[in-house]
Amino acid sequence: MNLLILIGAPLLTALAVLLSRNKQQVKWISLAGSAVQLALAFSLLIAFRQERMAGNNALMLFEQNYKLYESLNINFHFGVDGISVAMILLTSFVVIAGVLVSWNVEKMTKEFYFLLLLLGLGAYGFFISLDLFILFFFLEISVIPKYLLIGIWGSGKKEYSANKLALMLMGGSALILVGMLGIYFTTGYSFDIMTLSKENIPAATQNILFPLLFVGFGVFTALFPLHTWVPDGHSSAPTAGSMFLAGISMKLGGYGCLRVATYLLPEGAKEYANIIIVLSAIAILYGAFATMMQKDLKYINAYSSVSHVGFSLLGIGMLTQTAITGALMQMVSHGVMTALFFAVIGMVYDRTHTRMVADMGGLMKMMPFIATVFFIVGLCSLGLPGFSGFVAEMTVFMGSWQNDDAFHRIATIAAAMSIVVTAVYILRATGKTMMGPVVNEEHLQLGDAKWNEKLAAIILVAGIVAIGIAPGWLNDLLKPAAEEIMNRIAGK
Amino acid sequence: MKSELVLTGIIFLLLFIKIGKGMKNESLLSLIQLLLLLNFIFSFFFNKEGNLFGDMFYTTPLIAFQKSILNLGVYLISLLCSDWLKKTQHLPEFFLLMLSALLGMFLMISSGNLLIFYLSLELATIPVAAMANFDLERKRSSEGAMKMILSSAFSSGILLFGISLIYGSTGSISLPAISQLLNGSPLQILAFVFIFAAFAFKLSIVPFHLWTADVYEGSPIAVTSFLSVISKGAIAFIFITVLYKVFSPMLQIWYWMIVILAIATMVIGNLFALRQQNIKRFLAFSSIAQVGFILVGISNAYYLGIASVVYFVLIYVFSNLAAFGVAAVIAEKTGKENIDDYKGLYKTNPFLTWIMALALFSLAGIPPTAGFFGKLFLLTAGGAKAEYWFILVAALNMIISLYYYLRVVRAMFMDKNDNPVEPVKTSPVVKMALIICGGGIVLVGLLSWIFEYIKTLQY
Numbered sequence: 001m002n003l004l005i006l007i008g009a010p011l012l013t014a015l016a017v018l019l020s021r022n023k024q025q026v027k028w029i030s031l032a033g034s035a036v037q038l039a040l041a042f043s044l045l046i047a048f049r050q051e052r053m054a055g056n057n058a059l060m061l062f063e064q065n066y067k068l069y070e071s072l073n074i075n076f077h078f079g080v081d082g083i084s085v086a087m088i089l090l091t092s093f094v095v096i097a098g099v100l101v102s103w104n105v106e107k108m109t110k111e112f113y114f115l116l117l118l119l120g121l122g123a124y125g126f127f128i129s130l131d132l133f134i135l136f137f138f139l140e141i142s143v144i145p146k147y148l149l150i151g152i153w154g155s156g157k158k159e160y161s162a163n164k165l166a167l168m169l170m171g172g173s174a175l176i177l178v179g180m181l182g183i184y185f186t187t188g189y190s191f192d193i194m195t196l197s198k199e200n201i202p203a204a205t206q207n208i209l210f211p212l213l214f215v216g217f218g219v220f221t222a223l224f225p226l227h228t229w230v231p232d233g234h235s236s237a238p239t240a241g242s243m244f245l246a247g248i249s250m251k252l253g254g255y256g257c258l259r260v261a262t263y264l265l266p267e268g269a270k271e272y273a274n275i276i277i278v279l280s281a282i283a284i285l286y287g288a289f290a291t292m293m294q295k296d297l298k299y300i301n302a303y304s305s306v307s308h309v310g311f312s313l314l315g316i317g318m319l320t321q322t323a324i325t326g327a328l329m330q331m332v333s334h335g336v337m338t339a340l341f342f343a344v345i346g347m348v349y350d351r352t353h354t355r356m357v358a359d360m361g362g363l364m365k366m367m368p369f370i371a372t373v374f375f376i377v378g379l380c381s382l383g384l385p386g387f388s389g390f391v392a393e394m395t396v397f398m399g400s401w402q403n404d405d406a407f408h409r410i411a412t413i414a415a416a417m418s419i420v421v422t423a424v425y426i427l428r429a430t431g432k433t434m435m436g437p438v439v440n441e442e443h444l445q446l447g448d449a450k451w452n453e454k455l456a457a458i459i460l461v462a463g464i465v466a467i468g469i470a471p472g473w474l475n476d477l478l479k480p481a482a483e484e485i486m487n488r489i490a491g492k
Numbered sequence: 493m494k495s496e497l498v499l500t501g502i503i504f505l506l507l508f509i510k511i512g513k514g515m516k517n518e519s520l521l522s523l524i525q526l527l528l529l530l531n532f533i534f535s536f537f538f539n540k541e542g543n544l545f546g547d548m549f550y551t552t553p554l555i556a557f558q559k560s561i562l563n564l565g566v567y568l569i570s571l572l573c574s575d576w577l578k579k580t581q582h583l584p585e586f587f588l589l590m591l592s593a594l595l596g597m598f599l600m601i602s603s604g605n606l607l608i609f610y611l612s613l614e615l616a617t618i619p620v621a622a623m624a625n626f627d628l629e630r631k632r633s634s635e636g637a638m639k640m641i642l643s644s645a646f647s648s649g650i651l652l653f654g655i656s657l658i659y660g661s662t663g664s665i666s667l668p669a670i671s672q673l674l675n676g677s678p679l680q681i682l683a684f685v686f687i688f689a690a691f692a693f694k695l696s697i698v699p700f701h702l703w704t705a706d707v708y709e710g711s712p713i714a715v716t717s718f719l720s721v722i723s724k725g726a727i728a729f730i731f732i733t734v735l736y737k738v739f740s741p742m743l744q745i746w747y748w749m750i751v752i753l754a755i756a757t758m759v760i761g762n763l764f765a766l767r768q769q770n771i772k773r774f775l776a777f778s779s780i781a782q783v784g785f786i787l788v789g790i791s792n793a794y795y796l797g798i799a800s801v802v803y804f805v806l807i808y809v810f811s812n813l814a815a816f817g818v819a820a821v822i823a824e825k826t827g828k829e830n831i832d833d834y835k836g837l838y839k840t841n842p843f844l845t846w847i848m849a850l851a852l853f854s855l856a857g858i859p860p861t862a863g864f865f866g867k868l869f870l871l872t873a874g875g876a877k878a879e880y881w882f883i884l885v886a887a888l889n890m891i892i893s894l895y896y897y898l899r900v901v902r903a904m905f906m907d908k909n910d911n912p913v914e915p916v917k918t919s920p921v922v923k924m925a926l927i928i929c930g931g932g933i934v935l936v937g938l939l940s941w942i943f944e945y946i947k948t949l950q951y
Contacts, residue, residue, distance in 0.1 A: 137860070144853060148905060151906045166898060170891045177871065178884045181872060181880075
């Protein structure tokens with residue numbers, strides 16, 4: 001399969017959107033484009049599995065290499081392994097759902113969809129890049145669309161949030177840039193991940209570069225204490241914007257932490273693993289407790305994202321194969337789940353025009369479909385077996401427990417305790433808004449989900465259930481890749 | 493010598509037209525634009541290498557390319573500011589001055605001798621000061637011109653002093669010979685410092701930048717864009733040649749000078765840009781910060797240095813001229829020059845807003861614009877000594893600069909305004925120029941052969 005299609009499809013869709021004449025065209029073109037992307041992601045999955053079944057054990061499949069800046073050794077080098085395939089699948093799910101839930105965006109529709117598709121394009125490009133420079137290029141592409149999406153279509157203190165997000169993410173990028181150039185110069189001018197993965201960079205240099213890269217990517221994935229853009233950004237963004245931010249963009253960071261920082265600089269990873277564990281354990285607990293205090297549904301999900309994403313960083317810090325597999329599963333699972341959560345919150349908000357938990361009640365009566373989805377996603381978030389959250393978090397804990405010293409055990413237990421807290425805030429929010437008496441008389445007039453919202457919800461619910469009930473396929477994808485990273489860490 | 497001769501030909505033609513008069517401004521402007529376009533196209537052909545006049549003048553493929561970039565910039569300016577130019581009473585004079593300055597820059601880039609260098613530098617400066625005073629009825633314009641002529645006279649004095657010290661200690665004013673004779677004696681270091689300071693004046697490197705903002709604000713936008721793009725670019729070209737070719741034996745000395753000044757320039761330029769209200773002052777300070785980035789690229793004589801600077805200047809021509817072009821259109825039609833006036837611009841002028849946004853993103857170094865590649869290559873060139881902290885400072889400065897570029901973007905896209913700039917009708921010529929700039933901003937980065945081509949050019 002030619003991976004360039006994955007960039008070409010969203011690019012063509014975005015250009016078509018630019019050229020389209022009215023809002024209706026814009027929407028349908030975007031929907032068609034994102035459906036194509038979904039189909040492409042699935043065919044990539046199938047092709048990838050077939051190759052693996054046929055015994056092709058190459059590290060990266062479908063590799064392509066085009067020279068870009070030859071004298072600087074910068075190449076368009078693409079390729080996918082299991083992790084990339086899973087992430088691409090996640091992206092395509094979120095993109096189509098995001099397009100569907102934005103169906104009634106009336107303000108500057110064309111620009112909205114264009115930026116949305118551009119964000120998706122950045123993510124696809126990022127996940128298939130095997131060249132640090134190109135990877136960085138795609139990472140940065142997504143900053144400005146995020147800024148504009150929040151600033152123009154957002155709500156609340158949107159300018160502040162948009163600025164904060166753009167500047168913090170640029171700060172992360174600056175660190176990544178320095179780390180990336182550091183690798184480039186110490187390895188004899190190479191940006192190529194596959195070449196670099198065979199290099200042995202001196203441990204002293206790794207100890208300098210690892211924090212730069214890990215913290216840089218960490219900003220994107222809400223590494224404590226650099227998570228502060230998350231609550232503001234997510235809550236100010238329009239629904240699709242929040243879905244993309246939490247569902248895809250935060251995963252870019254996690255992927256980078258693993259693929260670039262940990263994989264290329266294993267000595268550095270070992271050196272700093274304990275700090276990562278401490279920080280992510282704090283993020284998990286702090287996020288969970290902070291969520292308990294929130295009154296706004298979007299803030300609830302934003303803070304709980306900080307907590308949930310902490311699990312994937314915790315998994316990376318644990319440096320065992322199971323934990324890393326779990327971390328990756330958590331990324332995929334959280335991506336789908338949080339996108340769904342934001343979608344549902346958006347649907348509720350579109351009807352009630354409030355996001356305050358206290359102002360809602362008994363919505364189940366008026367909108368049974370939305371309420372059901374709300375329950376599903378809530379249960380997934382608190383880790384009920386049968387949904388993706390349980391599988392992922394369980395794998396992380398299993399992997400973490402494999403480290404048999406007191407420090408790792410304590411960190412694991414502390415992180416596991418957050419599940420109780422999660423149950424508290426999820427059940428409270430769900431119970432208050434969906435069940436009980438109707439708080440506001442006007443809410444009795446409200447209707448249930450429309451076809452586009454139903455479709456978006458069904459697609460994402462299918463995602464979390466597919467992971468929850470049959471995690472095997474995801475595990476098959478992620479495990480060999482995690483194994484390769486572990487081999488590199490173990491020095492094999 | 494060909495580019496200089498062609499340019500001189502155009503200048504004489506303009507002189508005759510001026511004497512003969514009887515041509516309307518509009519047709520004259522179209523004629524000039526055509527001539528400049530031909531001049532730009534012609535600059536790619538029949539370029540010979542070699543020395544003339546006993547090594548006083550020399551040219552190489554890279555120098556020819558640098559001249560093409562400058563030609564392109566002048567052509568774009570003549571298009572972008574055509575609304576304003578049509579209205580001026582002294583159209584031929586304006587171009588006479590501008591092209592004389594350009595001629596001076598060409599000679600300067602090609603000079604192989606300190607005397608020719610000094611002469612051409614003056615030729616490149618004095619007409620610009622006259623141009624800065626072109627809005628005769630505006631006091632600010634005169635003030636800017638006065639500041640400029642004084643500060644450039646001062647810097648010329650310093651330069652001459654440096655040159656005389658160099659001559660005193662080496663006994664030569666021929667650039668290739670000097671580099672053989674340098675031995676790093678204190679007198680030579682002093683001379684180098686003087687010459688360096690003169691360059692710093694022209695490039696508005698902090699702390700020699702104080703004239704910049706006032707001159708930029710006072711001058712008509714056509715002149716401001718010429719100053720910030722063409723002058724800066726030309727000086728950067730000759731600066732890099734002087735450093736790499738002549739003073740290369742003193743690398744150890746100027747490395748730290750440049751590092752410190754680069755940091756100061758980036759930080760101060762950025763911090764001052766944060767609070768500017770007038771779009772011209774804003775772009776003035778942002779261009780100071782950009783020079784800081786150029787210094788980062790120059791800082792260690794890594795083989796990438798020259799190519800990345802030339803490439804960056806090419807991108808800078810497109811991005812900065814696009815920004816100035818939009819500002820010129822709006823200022824010409826409405827007289828508004830403040831960032832606050834741009835609030836809600838997107839509602840009324842989507843095309844101008846997108847071009848402006850593209851230009852600002854390119855200046856900030858955000859992909860997929862070419863500015864991203866330009867900045868990254870500069871940092872790559874500067875990072876070759878593995879001074880990570882230096883690159884980190886530069887990278888952090890990119891964040892500050894993003895903040896103020898986003899301020900304009902935010903004003904245009906997000907802020908509400910009861911009284912926005914009314915829809916401006918751009919003439920086809922201006923629109924074409926803006927589209928060329930926009931296309932350049934998007935394509936120069938993605939078409940990698942442009943950079944590769946610059947890289948192969950011999951300097």
